[in-house]
Amino acid sequence: MSKRIPPNLRMIALKNLTLSDLNSRQMVDDAEIEAMAASIAVAGLLQNLIGYETPDGVEIVGGSKRLRALQKLAAEGWNRYPADLKPIDPVPVLITDDVTQAIAWSGTENAARSQPHPAEEITAYAAMREKGIPVEMIARSFAVTTSHVKRRLALADLPAPVLANLRANKITLDVAAAFTLTNDPKRALAVLGMALNGGWRADQVRNELSKGQISTKDRRVAFVGLEALEAAGATIRRDLFEDQSYIADEGLLNRLFAEKGAEAALELRASGAWLWADFFEGARWEINPKGVTKLWPQRGELPDGDMERYDELAELANGDACDDDGLAELALLQARMDGDYTDEQRATGGVIVYVDHEGKAKFDAFQRINDAPQETPGADGSDGDTVTSKALPAKAPPQNLVDDLTRIKRLALQTALLDHPSLMLDLLAYQLTQPLTPWEPVLSISTTLHSITPEKPEGTTISPRLADPKRDGQAKPSLAGFAAFLEIDQAERLTLLGNALARLFINPACELAAGLASQLRPNTRAIWTPTATAYFKRLGGAALDAIYMHLTPADKADHPAFAKLKNADKAKQLEALFSDLSLREALGLSREENARIDTWLPAELQWPVIEATAEDDEADDTEAAETTEEQAA
Numbered sequence: 001m002s003k004r005i006p007p008n009l010r011m012i013a014l015k016n017l018t019l020s021d022l023n024s025r026q027m028v029d030d031a032e033i034e035a036m037a038a039s040i041a042v043a044g045l046l047q048n049l050i051g052y053e054t055p056d057g058v059e060i061v062g063g064s065k066r067l068r069a070l071q072k073l074a075a076e077g078w079n080r081y082p083a084d085l086k087p088i089d090p091v092p093v094l095i096t097d098d099v100t101q102a103i104a105w106s107g108t109e110n111a112a113r114s115q116p117h118p119a120e121e122i123t124a125y126a127a128m129r130e131k132g133i134p135v136e137m138i139a140r141s142f143a144v145t146t147s148h149v150k151r152r153l154a155l156a157d158l159p160a161p162v163l164a165n166l167r168a169n170k171i172t173l174d175v176a177a178a179f180t181l182t183n184d185p186k187r188a189l190a191v192l193g194m195a196l197n198g199g200w201r202a203d204q205v206r207n208e209l210s211k212g213q214i215s216t217k218d219r220r221v222a223f224v225g226l227e228a229l230e231a232a233g234a235t236i237r238r239d240l241f242e243d244q245s246y247i248a249d250e251g252l253l254n255r256l257f258a259e260k261g262a263e264a265a266l267e268l269r270a271s272g273a274w275l276w277a278d279f280f281e282g283a284r285w286e287i288n289p290k291g292v293t294k295l296w297p298q299r300g301e302l303p304d305g306d307m308e309r310y311d312e313l314a315e316l317a318n319g320d321a322c323d324d325d326g327l328a329e330l331a332l333l334q335a336r337m338d339g340d341y342t343d344e345q346r347a348t349g350g351v352i353v354y355v356d357h358e359g360k361a362k363f364d365a366f367q368r369i370n371d372a373p374q375e376t377p378g379a380d381g382s383d384g385d386t387v388t389s390k391a392l393p394a395k396a397p398p399q400n401l402v403d404d405l406t407r408i409k410r411l412a413l414q415t416a417l418l419d420h421p422s423l424m425l426d427l428l429a430y431q432l433t434q435p436l437t438p439w440e441p442v443l444s445i446s447t448t449l450h451s452i453t454p455e456k457p458e459g460t461t462i463s464p465r466l467a468d469p470k471r472d473g474q475a476k477p478s479l480a481g482f483a484a485f486l487e488i489d490q491a492e493r494l495t496l497l498g499n500a501l502a503r504l505f506i507n508p509a510c511e512l513a514a515g516l517a518s519q520l521r522p523n524t525r526a527i528w529t530p531t532a533t534a535y536f537k538r539l540g541g542a543a544l545d546a547i548y549m550h551l552t553p554a555d556k557a558d559h560p561a562f563a564k565l566k567n568a569d570k571a572k573q574l575e576a577l578f579s580d581l582s583l584r585e586a587l588g589l590s591r592e593e594n595a596r597i598d599t600w601l602p603a604e605l606q607w608p609v610i611e612a613t614a615e616d617d618e619a620d621d622t623e624a625a626e627t628t629e630e631q632a633a
Contacts, residue, residue, distance in 0.1 A: 020059030222359020276350030421498025536571035
């Protein structure tokens with residue numbers, strides 16, 4: 001159906017048109033005229049002019065900017081881009097000879113002129129882009145900004161059904177804009193169906209399309225930075241209609257986040273400002289390290305004059321009336337009031353670095369409850385090296401690792417008890433005859449033996465003497481069986497009994513276990529060597545960094561390079577440090593540094609140091625003599 005043409009629309013020669021005094025826009029900026037001329041040159045005259053017919057000719061009361069733009073193009077000889085521009089002359093003009101109507105048209109033409117539908121804008125911009133017209137030229141042609149054109153062109157690439165529903169006003173422009181978050185047409189159409197059926201808002205569409213992606217408002221993204229993510233190959237989907245973008249690869253983000261956090265902790269350690277520093281990947285409220293107490297900065301007091309100045313600046317800042325210099329001065333005064341940590345706190349304390357909700361690295365300070373050097377027995381039962389414990393990992397190890405370390409610690413004591421059958425008989429008698437609490441037994445007296453093998457046994461050596469005697473088959477108790485047992489030499493029977501009782505030792509966390517360990521000096525490293533699978537891969541990156549930096553000197557090992565490794569590679573390198581002597585030789589480690597590695601134990605496997613008394617020393621000598629006699633027998 002053809003469009004109806006008003007009967008008073010006439011084609012009039014451009015030279016016969018003048019600007020009426022009735023026109024509401026007598027003054028027009030030259031830049032606006034140039035923008036309109038560029039628009040007409042590219043897209044043509046999209047709307048007619050409005051004129052008032054007088055005895056002297058037709059005067060334009062609506063469309064003064066279009067008239068001036070046409071006159072400018074005519075004065076240039078219609079010599080504009082594109083090259084095939086045809087003169088627009090004569091010009092369509094809607095004519096009236098009623099002065100009242102002309103005045104009404106003059107006052108309302110600009111306001112009443114309806115803006116093109118967004119869908120029509122999108123189609124027009126896309127058509128111009130297809131012809132190779134630059135975005136800047138499109139913007140000048142339609143007298144809009146380049147960002148406006150870019151946003152419309154982003155919508156031009158949406159699936160046709162989305163644009164069709166926008167044109168039919170079934171979805172709003174902001175809802176259509178939300179669909180730019182996906183390049184998958186099938187996904188877009190599926191969500192379009194949900195949006196139409198549920199009457200979704202733009203934020204609901206955006207949330208659905210960004211599932212599984214991380215917003216740039218996330219603290220991890222803010223901390224790492226978009227440039228670093230892009231350099232690492234991250235896929236970033238930018239939202240042209242909201243001030244945010246989305247990261248598709250959360251695994252890559254987490255790795256970069258952990259690496260940068262470890263670097264921040266490493267810088268603090270290297271500066272010597274604190275005894276230790278770890279990075280915690282979680283939120284601040286999740287920080288809950290064990291075996292430490294919180295350190296607080298020592299608050300400062302401002303003199304009366306400074307305090308008055310602080311109150312004055314704070315009042316201005318609360319009223320948004322404080323300039324930049326005033327805010328900087330206020331921040332300095334606030335820092336003085338907040339105080340700082342003392343040199344003593346820094347010398348014996350450490351920090352856990354975390355990232356706040358704005359993506360800024362901050363830290364909390366802590367003091368280990370027992371920061372004194374701990375003695376680790378040597379392989380030959382000697383005192384061994386004195387090793388100072390490093391910082392506890394900010395992130396607790398997994399429970400299955402804690403359980404394995406408990407078994408290994410108990411196994412070390414059980415192995416030491418194997419050579420003391422008389423002591424085992426005393427422990428048995430102690431448990432059976434003394435009024436002890438039944439829920440904390442010394443020995444596990446049961447016909448069913450508890451497991452002494454870690455969940456991940458790699459690197460752990462269990463003495464054959466601690467093997468389950470029932471593993472080769474079970475038999476009912478009988479007189480013949482007991483008679484055969486009595487035929488065994490008494491000393492051997494005592495040894496078998498001692499072995500069995502040693503296996504029954506159940507609680508390595510009790511005070512008695514600590515005392516026995518102080519007396520027997522169990523050599524844990526003789527039965528356990530940390531490996532990647534059984535130990536290191538079960539720790540976080542901050543804990544691995546702390547171990548490596550504790551065991552290797554900074555002048556021989558590349559600590560920053562180690563901190564940048566993936567956790568799996570860190571675990572392999574630490575395993576090699578414990579098992580590959582050629583690696584130690586390549587690092588040029590000294591005898592003392594090698595000994596530190598050979599005797600190193602995590603805090604969970606260390607025994608508390610108990611000072612021996614003279615009576616204890618005498619008892620040790622007696623026990624040693626008895627053991628020698630038993631072994632000789």
